[in-house]
Amino acid sequence: MAAGNVVAPAEYIQHHLQNLTFGLHPDNGWSLAQNAAEASDMGFWAIHLDTMGWSIGMGFLFIWLFRKVGNAATTGVPGMLQSIIEVTFEFVEGLTRSTFRNENPIIGPLALTLFVWILMMNTLKIIPVDYFPGVFEQIGVEHMKIVPTTDLNATFGMALGVFLMVLYYNFKIKGAGGFARELSLKPFNHWALIPFNLLLEVVALLVQPFSLAMRLFGNMFAGEVIFVLIALLPFWAIWLLDVPWAIFHILIVTLQAFIFTVLSVVYLNAAHERH
């Protein structure tokens, strides 16, 4: 909230939950959305510049950091940064080894990317809610939501990626017939119950990406809303609620990254398993 500007709480919250949207507006053509109504008028042909920018930034930070450490990695005594990276790496490697019971060299890197990327995006949330919007407002950018995981597009984008892989491996490992059999003959192996099985299994399969995306988005978005609400308090009272909530969120941030990663690996493991 800009100093000296008395803004209505509802407007302030709205403002904070609005992405920087660039898209094709029916009246204005390709332009930046000035408010939520304009953004929703743009429909599907719009893109959240802040979500894309921050998430790709975090992704490159992850790649750059890990690549740098990986290339400089010595077999001798590791430095501080190398130790942190190695601990993360071994954590994810151990996780995939204990959860993923098949052979696939892609799962390790996939889990590492998911975990570290989501962790980095989530961690942006610890930065006070007004810092970046305030700075960007000074240079004329109205909206700036810096935590990509509070945008359903980002979480659902990743979940969709994982889901496509699940489908790909289901077809690749079991074949179309095997996949169809698995969908129709489980859990009740009887011809009369095939429709019932099919309904059950297809729903269970389709619910995977939603479960992944909604869980992460819900946690992050709710946390963000509460941070914004706390920021509405008088300045001397903010820290009273803000500090405990932020400390609690260190846990949430890590936990959600962990859950997303583990569930992705579990889904992919199920896709590899023949029955």
Place this chain on the structure above:
Amino acid sequence: MNINMTLIGQTIAFAIFVWFCIKYVWPPISNALHERQKKIADGLDAASRASRDLEMAQEQVEQSLRESKEQASQLLEQANNRSAQIVEDAREQARAEGERLISGARAAIDQDMQRAREELRSQVAHLSVLGAERVLEGAVDEKAHRKLLDELAAEL
């Protein structure tokens, strides 16, 4: 909250990052870690081997120490024996030398005594002849009585 192209953008970004990770991030870290694991295992192996070697070496040292101690005591005993013998020998030699000296001296004394007695005997003979001459006023022919005088001297 709108679902829009960001969704597709995010999926593409995600795919690219995963591909990057598979290609460029995972292998070097994985290699480094496995190499280090191997190195540590080797190190531990070497350490246990070294400790075994050390134990063996210590045993050897103890044994050789024991042996050399034994040898030293043997040598010491030998030396003691030898020195006692040397002392004994020296004592023996000294006694022999002493005896030889004593006997030599004794022989010399005997010889001297013999010579003195001889001289005395001749002197006595002479004096006796001289005395008899005086008594008999030269009536005694020394040549004539020489045999008698010699006999007298031998009796002394």
